[in-house]
Amino acid sequence: MTLHIVKKGDAITMMRISKRCQAVTGSLTLEIDAKAKEMKARGLDVVGFGAGEPDFDTPEHIRNAAKEALDRGMTRYTPASGMLELKKAVCEKLRRDNGLVYQPQQIVVSNGAKHSLFNSFQALLDEGDEVIVPGPYWVSYPELVIMAGGVPVVVQAEEENCFKLTPERIEAAVTDRTRAIVLNSPNNPNGFVYTRQELQAIGDIAIRHDLTIVSDEIYEYLVYDGAEHVSIASLSPELQERTIVINGMSKAYAMTGWRIGYTASPLHVAKAMTNFQSHSTSNPNSIAQWAALAALSGPDDQLKNMVAEFDCRRRRMVELINAIPGLSCKPPKGAFYVMMNISGLIGKKLNGVPVTGSMSFTELLLESKQVAVVPGVGFGADQYVRLSYATNMENIEKGLGRIREFALSLED
Ligand code: PMP
Ligand code: GLU
Numbered sequence: 142m143t144l145h146i147v148k149k150g151d152a153i154t155m156m157r158i159s160k161r162c163q164a165v166t167g168s169l170t171l172e173i174d175a176k177a178k179e180m181k182a183r184g185l186d187v188v189g190f191g192a193g194e195p196d197f198d199t200p201e202h203i204r205n206a207a208k209e210a211l212d213r214g215m216t217r218y219t220p221a222s223g224m225l226e227l228k229k230a231v232c233e234k235l236r237r238d239n240g241l242v243y244q245p246q247q248i249v250v251s252n253g254a255k256h257s258l259f260n261s262f263q264a265l266l267d268e269g270d271e272v273i274v275p276g277p278y279w280v281s282y283p284e285l286v287i288m289a290g291g292v293p294v295v296v297q298a299e300e301e302n303c304f305k306l307t308p309e310r311i312e313a314a315v316t317d318r319t320r321a322i323v324l325n326s327p328n329n330p331n332g333f334v335y336t337r338q339e340l341q342a343i344g345d346i347a348i349r350h351d352l353t354i355v356s357d358e359i360y361e362y363l364v365y366d367g368a369e370h371v372s373i374a375s376l377s378p379e380l381q382e383r384t385i386v387i388n389g390m391s392k393a394y395a396m397t398g399w400r401i402g403y404t405a406s407p408l409h410v411a412k413a414m415t416n417f418q419s420h421s422t423s424n425p426n427s428i429a430q431w432a433a434l435a436a437l438s439g440p441d442d443q444l445k446n447m448v449a450e451f452d453c454r455r456r457r458m459v460e461l462i463n464a465i466p467g468l469s470c471k472p473p474k475g476a477f478y479v480m481m482n483i484s485g486l487i488g489k490k491l492n493g494v495p496v497t498g499s500m501s502f503t504e505l506l507l508e509s510k511q512v513a514v515v516p517g518v519g520f521g522a523d524q525y526v527r528l529s530y531a532t533n534m535e536n537i538e539k540g541l542g543r544i545r546e547f548a549l550s551l552e553d
Contacts, residue, residue, distance in 0.1 A: 332473020
């Protein structure tokens with residue numbers, strides 16, 4: 142028997158990590174969130190703007206549905222792609238809210254929308270297939286594409302255009318390897334919402350170049366200033382045929398920890414994803430599925446209150462940011478994030494340490510003022526940091542007060 146004495150630097154030779162896995166980096170958003178939570182647990186007075194999760198409790202009727210499911214013994218396997226009752230509720234929701242007609246067999250329920258996205262790219266992509274990812278993008282899209290052997294092609298949009306991509310920009314990025322385009326409206330991290338006309342123009346490109354649209358609609362209910370969420374799949378039967386709609390419980394029902402997301406897609410895609418899921422995770426948690434059913438078919442008063450509260454916080458956060466010298470932001474129309482432009486502070490120093498980009502800005506701010514934000518570099522936008530207003534008004538006042546002090550304390 143050989144004894145393995147672990148020495149520094151041995152790990153790599155002892156158990157080799159696949160190239161596929163080496164190509165993927167961890168989620169920066171989850172890392173920042175974990176860091177802020179860990180600092181709070183140590184008793185530090187951290188103001189966390191990192192979290193991409195509602196600070197509200199899961200509504201009572203949803204929690205009760207889970208308790209009842211437990212008491213009724215709903216603790217066994219369900220079909221791998223989710224239970225029929227829940228799929229029917231998803232179909233009803235898609236009909237009611239999005240004007241989309243799907244059959245239950247076209248729905249695949251997974252462990253969060255992130256898992257739904259994972260399954261989608263696994264089902265769609267072959268080695269080297271390109272996926273257009275509008276930037277600044279949510280951290281996980283490029284990695285999810287890479288995990289499926291695909292190549293993310295980031296197409297950047299500018300703040301002047303409210304971070305929206307023009308059809309010309311998208312079309313210029315299409316090659317003969319382009320297989321799909323990711324759409325995320327309302328958007329994380331930019332907070333924009335595409336209008337019906339803008340979606341139509343993107344849909345036309347998808348049809349012209351035979352692209353699949355992966356439409357992540359997880360923030361659909363979180364819209365402000367009269368913005369309207371439209372599902373691109375609802376614009377025509379032709380578009381529905383080439384779209385995978387992604388959605389989930391996390392954001393609308395404050396259910397981030399429950400891990401339920403779903404896809405609605407053409408039947409053959411749903412079947413392919415079901416096969417994949419049946420060998421990887423099997424069904425998502427059965428109790429959480431009953432809770433999701435209650436969420437989709439129950440009252441939505443908490444959701445309405447939550448949106449009204451997010452709206453107040455959004456306004457206040459935008460006002461406070463734009464009053465700080467060197468910092469600015471555009472008012473977002475959806476989700477619960479603000480992209481704060483930090484370019485006016487790049488090159489300045491705190492005690493001799495320069496702000497070189499979003500990462501050093503984030504680190505200096507966290508160390509000196511205990512305020513957690515997400516560096517834009519994780520979204521492919523190093524001139525920005527993302528702030529989430531899924532935190533209470535007191536924290537917004539306190540945190541922005543500290544960011545103001547931080548900005549004013551920087552020297553040339
Ligand atoms: N899409 C976007 C744009 C998100 O911000 C998130 C947040 N985590 C997800 C998908 C995944 O959500 P979940 O896996 O919690 O359902
Ligand atoms: N989507 C959230 C965020 O962007 C949660 C963390 C994650 O899943 O990335 O912060």
